[in-house]
Amino acid sequence: MSTTAPVQFTPKDYKSDLAPIWCPGCGDFGVLSALFKALSACGVDPTKMVIVSGIGCSSRLPGFVATYGFHSVHGRVLPIATGLKAARPDLTVIGVGGDGDGYSIGGGHLPHAARRNPDITYLVMNNNTYGLTKGQVSPTSILPLVSSGQKMDPKRWKTTPYGTTEDSIDPIAQAIAWDISFVARGFSYKPNQLADIFAQAIRHKGFSLVDTFSPCPTFNQEQTEDFYKSRTFDVPETHDPTDRSAAFALSINRDSYPLGVIYKHDDKPNIIDEQAHLRARFDDQGSLKELLARFAAK
Amino acid sequence: MSTTAPVQFTPKDYKSDLAPIWCPGCGDFGVLSALFKALSACGVDPTKMVIVSGIGCSSRLPGFVATYGFHSVHGRVLPIATGLKAARPDLTVIGVGGDGDGYSIGGGHLPHAARRNPDITYLVMNNNTYGLTKGQVSPTSILPLVSSGQKMDPKRWKTTPYGTTEDSIDPIAQAIAWDISFVARGFSYKPNQLADIFAQAIRHKGFSLVDTFSPCPTFNQEQTEDFYKSRTFDVPETHDPTDRSAAFALSINRDSYPLGVIYKHDDKPNIIDEQAHLRARFDDQGSLKELLARFAAK
Amino acid sequence: MPQKKPTARPTDVVLRIVGESGEGTVTLGDVLVELFTGLGLDIYTFQTFPAEIKGGTVMYQLRTKSGVTLSPGDVSDVLVALNNQGFGLFGDNLRSGGILLYNSDAFSPPVDSTRTDYALPITTLARAEKDKVRHEVSGEQLKRLPAPVNTVGLGALLRLVNAPLEPAEEYLGRVFARKGEAIVRMNISALHTGATCVAEQIGDRETPHVGARPDHRDRIMVTGNQMLCMGAIAAGLKFFGGYPITPASEIMEFLAKELPAFGGNVIQAEDEIAALGMCLGASFGGVPSMTATSGPGLSLMVEQINLAGQAEIPVVIVDVQRGGASTGLPTKTSQGDLNLAVYGVHNESPRIVLAASSVGDVFWTAVEAVNLAEAYQCPVILLSEQALATRRSTVPPPAIERVTVTERLKPAEADLGPDFKRYLDTPSGVSPMAVPGIPGGMYTTTGIEHNEFGDPTYTPDTATKARNKRFRKMDTLLAERGHEFVRTWGDAGRVELGVIAFGATEGVVREATERLRYAGHLVAHLHLRLIRPLPVAPINEFAVRCKRLLVVELNYSGQLAGWLRVNTDMTFEAFHRDDGRPFSSHDIEDEMLRILSD
Amino acid sequence: MPQKKPTARPTDVVLRIVGESGEGTVTLGDVLVELFTGLGLDIYTFQTFPAEIKGGTVMYQLRTKSGVTLSPGDVSDVLVALNNQGFGLFGDNLRSGGILLYNSDAFSPPVDSTRTDYALPITTLARAEKDKVRHEVSGEQLKRLPAPVNTVGLGALLRLVNAPLEPAEEYLGRVFARKGEAIVRMNISALHTGATCVAEQIGDRETPHVGARPDHRDRIMVTGNQMLCMGAIAAGLKFFGGYPITPASEIMEFLAKELPAFGGNVIQAEDEIAALGMCLGASFGGVPSMTATSGPGLSLMVEQINLAGQAEIPVVIVDVQRGGASTGLPTKTSQGDLNLAVYGVHNESPRIVLAASSVGDVFWTAVEAVNLAEAYQCPVILLSEQALATRRSTVPPPAIERVTVTERLKPAEADLGPDFKRYLDTPSGVSPMAVPGIPGGMYTTTGIEHNEFGDPTYTPDTATKARNKRFRKMDTLLAERGHEFVRTWGDAGRVELGVIAFGATEGVVREATERLRYAGHLVAHLHLRLIRPLPVAPINEFAVRCKRLLVVELNYSGQLAGWLRVNTDMTFEAFHRDDGRPFSSHDIEDEMLRILSD
Numbered sequence A, B: 001m002s003t004t005a006p007v008q009f010t011p012k013d014y015k016s017d018l019a020p021i022w023c024p025g026c027g028d029f030g031v032l033s034a035l036f037k038a039l040s041a042c043g044v045d046p047t048k049m050v051i052v053s054g055i056g057c058s059s060r061l062p063g064f065v066a067t068y069g070f071h072s073v074h075g076r077v078l079p080i081a082t083g084l085k086a087a088r089p090d091l092t093v094i095g096v097g098g099d100g101d102g103y104s105i106g107g108g109h110l111p112h113a114a115r116r117n118p119d120i121t122y123l124v125m126n127n128n129t130y131g132l133t134k135g136q137v138s139p140t141s142i143l144p145l146v147s148s149g150q151k152m153d154p155k156r157w158k159t160t161p162y163g164t165t166e167d168s169i170d171p172i173a174q175a176i177a178w179d180i181s182f183v184a185r186g187f188s189y190k191p192n193q194l195a196d197i198f199a200q201a202i203r204h205k206g207f208s209l210v211d212t213f214s215p216c217p218t219f220n221q222e223q224t225e226d227f228y229k230s231r232t233f234d235v236p237e238t239h240d241p242t243d244r245s246a247a248f249a250l251s252i253n254r255d256s257y258p259l260g261v262i263y264k265h266d267d268k269p270n271i272i273d274e275q276a277h278l279r280a281r282f283d284d285q286g287s288l289k290e291l292l293a294r295f296a297a298k
Numbered sequence C, D: 001m002p003q004k005k006p007t008a009r010p011t012d013v014v015l016r017i018v019g020e021s022g023e024g025t026v027t028l029g030d031v032l033v034e035l036f037t038g039l040g041l042d043i044y045t046f047q048t049f050p051a052e053i054k055g056g057t058v059m060y061q062l063r064t065k066s067g068v069t070l071s072p073g074d075v076s077d078v079l080v081a082l083n084n085q086g087f088g089l090f091g092d093n094l095r096s097g098g099i100l101l102y103n104s105d106a107f108s109p110p111v112d113s114t115r116t117d118y119a120l121p122i123t124t125l126a127r128a129e130k131d132k133v134r135h136e137v138s139g140e141q142l143k144r145l146p147a148p149v150n151t152v153g154l155g156a157l158l159r160l161v162n163a164p165l166e167p168a169e170e171y172l173g174r175v176f177a178r179k180g181e182a183i184v185r186m187n188i189s190a191l192h193t194g195a196t197c198v199a200e201q202i203g204d205r206e207t208p209h210v211g212a213r214p215d216h217r218d219r220i221m222v223t224g225n226q227m228l229c230m231g232a233i234a235a236g237l238k239f240f241g242g243y244p245i246t247p248a249s250e251i252m253e254f255l256a257k258e259l260p261a262f263g264g265n266v267i268q269a270e271d272e273i274a275a276l277g278m279c280l281g282a283s284f285g286g287v288p289s290m291t292a293t294s295g296p297g298l299s300l301m302v303e304q305i306n307l308a309g310q311a312e313i314p315v316v317i318v319d320v321q322r323g324g325a326s327t328g329l330p331t332k333t334s335q336g337d338l339n340l341a342v343y344g345v346h347n348e349s350p351r352i353v354l355a356a357s358s359v360g361d362v363f364w365t366a367v368e369a370v371n372l373a374e375a376y377q378c379p380v381i382l383l384s385e386q387a388l389a390t391r392r393s394t395v396p397p398p399a400i401e402r403v404t405v406t407e408r409l410k411p412a413e414a415d416l417g418p419d420f421k422r423y424l425d426t427p428s429g430v431s432p433m434a435v436p437g438i439p440g441g442m443y444t445t446t447g448i449e450h451n452e453f454g455d456p457t458y459t460p461d462t463a464t465k466a467r468n469k470r471f472r473k474m475d476t477l478l479a480e481r482g483h484e485f486v487r488t489w490g491d492a493g494r495v496e497l498g499v500i501a502f503g504a505t506e507g508v509v510r511e512a513t514e515r516l517r518y519a520g521h522l523v524a525h526l527h528l529r530l531i532r533p534l535p536v537a538p539i540n541e542f543a544v545r546c547k548r549l550l551v552v553e554l555n556y557s558g559q560l561a562g563w564l565r566v567n568t569d570m571t572f573e574a575f576h577r578d579d580g581r582p583f584s585s586h587d588i589e590d591e592m593l594r595i596l597s598d
Ligand SMILES: Cc1ncc(C[n+]2csc(CCOP(=O)(O)OP(=O)(O)O)c2C)c(N)n1
Pocket: A055, A056, A057, A058, A059, A073, A074, A097, A098, A099, A100, A101, A102, A125, A127, A129, A130, A131, A132, A133, A138, C243, C244, C245, C246, C272, C296, C297, C300
């Protein structure tokens, strides 16, 4: 299913032979082509890269890219990507998946990726629902719960037939609380901005999270392209993305959501580098014989 | 092991026959007695209450209280407490456990408790290490990583013999990002303040999190009572706990940690109440016969 | 219950529709199910689902029969092929002498004299019908108005199987009412156009008759998942925590809608671990609790199932089995989770494993599951299967007046007090369980080994006594009720061959057994409803009257066969397969014949 | 390897120390281990751990023998009781005629003529020693200076078993050097005081001799967990992801320290699910990976073990088994996780299950585990046990020059390119595996059923072929190497009784077998190193020469017995127990005798 890529990488070179199984109009198409563009812009060698995903419509993405891919189980993108990067710091490692995969079943892994800060780019295709299982509520659903101070009629999902009463979590606010070193939001109907954000995220040294609104016209029909357009705004030029409190304040407004790079900084230790230092310190001088000798009965 | 309590509840009435198995000097003793005081202050009937815990030194607490207790498995305090409260809204439900239990293996459940906002009080005994397994690094360890802008020498733990290179998570900042409706921090060597915070948390309608510094003199010997004393300050009188951005800003300073109620508000829907409304709406009128009739072949 | 020898082979009609997903194939099937049910017929359906979210080829098989229907039928009498790809992929099971109705606008099937072909230019006819009402609707409506392709197909098909058109007319009138009179008219006209087109080709050939049973209209049309929910409600379910997963999600969706009216709660959890945790919390609070999942979720629940066994907390875990290991074949059926259900625990704690065998049966299995969990204070795993869970079938409504609800053993007033023993060592192994709120019943439950009070204790003696007490409950269950958990069919005395099976193979094994008896063989069938603890006594009683034994199951290595080897001394042959397809009754019949004739 | 009939019972000494945890009991034991090892003796230890974090009663048993030591010994020759509670709880295994050394400052044991008692006023003597140096140290130091209670005990004990005091003097000099000369002097004096106190009571009675073997000093003193780590390192381990859990944490702690020097990484994960996930990622990247846990963690790993089996990702999962279901008996030993290791998967995917039998053996089992994972591209579960994992033993250093490292099958240049088949269907079932970075080797691995390219495919044919290919690897393993994974001892020809066992029961079964052979019985012992796939051929070869068979294991229901029933036709008796205590060799001997004599 994969193709060998030439030395110059155009966006097309990243396209695999497998046709996406997504529904017509699915936002994930936009994410895929923005990713192609970003990879090309960053000159990532497709033979030296891996895309790791969980389970969901969005998690089928790796198969559509002509590179190495790891389509795993539901919610385990980050541990797998972290182990891979630790073992192979030479590779470009990209994690992808859905909002259910990343913030519900896999949500417990995020703060720890933040702590370790490996050089991994994590792209969440956030359609505010569970697509593959056909339309249940997700932790980011009911967006927005409150509109201009007015409580909106709660949305009904297959598992909340009388209206959802649970609040949604804000992936950006929590990312800032965990001090993830690159935090951005994109929208799959703003392809150029999205490709640019992806490219910045890939270039960022450390863990980066890009939450992308990626509409699901099949199971979340109300939340169309227009719905998201009217509820998002570009991060203002004046915003200083290294100011953590300002980034937090920018993200917690529930009327409208910022698009762009919201928070980032470069001064956080990175577990991959630290481990490399450690190995370098020992300079591969491990000797099993000496190790055993340390246990010699005296 | 349990005793029936008289009608008036003094702190002593909550003490069970089982002697705590904690080491001499363990901070958890302070948490236990503050809890006794708070329960007494709130007049909680021990026969109408349940303490749910995970696994760890701290998670042995339920057995030391003369009430109903559920000492479960590692990390599952919140799902169990949520199901219990949903089934039995009449009970006072308190969750307890350690920092490993609550923020590492169980960390994925916290944002969802925040979303659901059940009327549960969750007390984390944070000793910045894994006590029961004898001193490994925890997600809140290396506190503080940075002191007055200076990077400190990373602390070594059993599993990080060359110094910990992972950042710690801040339980308070993440709680504010998730909009947990009552967020506080206590210290087991400030017993009166702690009992007062616990009492406020128990009285708070909705999900409350109290992270308590509770030193482990056996496996985290550097972080003594004095260590925490010198790195904490009382939340200033001027702080408005309903101001989310201010609460966040207050919490992210890594030189010193605020003690007291940091964030709280009362206007968040509560899944337990919402479900009660739903049941009330149907007024127990469910009829299996009618339900079956809806499927009658036409 | 061995039955009298059948005297005649019952007549029935198997229809199979193949086409593009999302293009009406499934809708057409669903409408037929509704119409046939309205005629008093019994229905048994079987669908395949494409891997794609939208699009892909689907197959909808529908067997209609005047009487109990045990399987979707091995071969079809009528094949409706809406496109060539569907014909290629799923067209292979038409019986010799069967009928092919094909969309002649889409393709021409190769000539084959073993079948009779009917060409239906379905798109052309539908467009013409749309054209007829062109001037009666607004331009905007016209643009969005699909040509009545399905309705043309429906008319043709009904005519082919000699079904009346009136119920269909009524149905179309009802469904299209809110779209306006013109649209209704268009559809009714399309119905007749389809019928006429076929009628012209039939001439005086004989085509199948679906018949009707006006006396037989008390049926319900349900899926296995729906029946399971209703069974659980009947037994008093009050809490459900779940996480979506194919093919179990419908259970949570159904209960989210219905349970509140029965005083219960449903919470969609953040994962399966939280789902089961919520159930344990609710159950500790005193209410019957349940979760439902499929293989990947069951895997994640292993740790807490063990806690429930060790701490003696009643809970029901439904596992709707699907195909394949890991993500595997998520839309296909299998009986591959028996091992995990039976053995999925570190060290050992007691549990009960039940298996449901049909859309009708799963109601009663759910009733048992809730009751057994409450009675024996332990986790109960209910094994369901994709094949019965998502299939719509007509079944007689369950006799809900026969449902009995078992309550947990409560402590007597005298047991309560400072010395209340939550884990009292009783002859049955079942201890009175206090629930929060009862003064004098306070205790702390724990997964650590504990004494009768629940206090952590590590001495060898306590550990042995406590474990024996817990496992004694399983002996009690077998002694009290073991015989109720097997069903037998076929010849009552000594037989040449006995088949042992569990789960959704019940129908095909019964059909195969019946056919072989009809052909003069002495054969019998034992169907297991309880897998763990295994009802060894009735199995042995069955085994002694069988000259040879065959264990049939839909999984790779023969998991039930293995479990029988662990627990009994029987010798038997094992027949198993696991490639996503359910067994046909001929698969079973062939295997039985192979043994009978060797 | 059947051996010659033993001609004499080797002599050895079993010491047991009981007292308060945290009050030197364990330190005393550890010092003795070090001193005896220094004398060239072999050591086998066994400890109990209290439930309390600090405090509680502990027992430290130490067997020292001039030659291979297979078990901690059933009865002790010398009991050292530091307090009354310890004497009550653990004082019961002193052999008739044995010696009791007790702390006469703490309690007086009831008179018992079957033993010889020595009273040691340990606190009084120690205080007096401290008083002697009172004026030589600063007031501050004096306040924090403990009286040399342990040293008094050490001196007494060494004298009792006729061990030289010089190595102890040297040891004390080394350990207390940085505390100053006065403290060293105090301790050496205390040593002699203890020795003298006992010497006066001995008079001319005979007491045990531990002896010495100056020729025999090439031993290492290690725990099973440490040996396991070194085996894994020897086989090329490069990544470890883990989460703390008793009794497996030491593995992660050891590797965190040592692996970086061997070019590897260790990450402490947020839970066991993440730990295994990290290993799968690292292994996909091409490096040998491992995690280690105990029962509760293994439960949480079930889903991803299945993914590794289905997607064919090499990985080693160490399960250090502990006692009890759920949290159970976390500091005790058990062999209760065999079922979960063997069957813990929804539907079915291949895996290998190995079991380590001793501190020495676990090195080689770890080497095999890493090699087999890489060779057969599947998960390997290595079953260890608390009893061998945390025990310090003297063992000969492993012959590391005999370690061979197996590498994954790499694609040949010709296989690479756009049509690279990651899951090529080969005769052995093993397919060449590309790792990221290789141009032309690109593929997406997936847990969904897939064709040879790795593309998701759902047809029955592909599903069958793909699964057969995966399971074929297990047949290949048995065909290539099955015979290497059993060990036999005892009589070589036809025997009256053959014992089949696995894991850490090896030592006691060997001892029991040897004793019975010495007593004239024809008996043999087969020990399984590979549990899944089960090496049926060598088991059958063993079984045919045994008149009767006994399966021995340390778990509740006889899990190995069940697994043997599933896979073989043997008839055997089963002996199993699971209450936290390891078997003694007499437990096994008694059971064997029961069968031999009935
Ligand atoms: C352990 C486990 N639980 C549940 C499932 C079922 N499942 C598959 S995808 C999915 C969620 C899909 O939602 P999301 O992650 O948002 O992806 P999307 O399909 O919306 O892109 C679920 C619950 C599973 N495969 N594995």
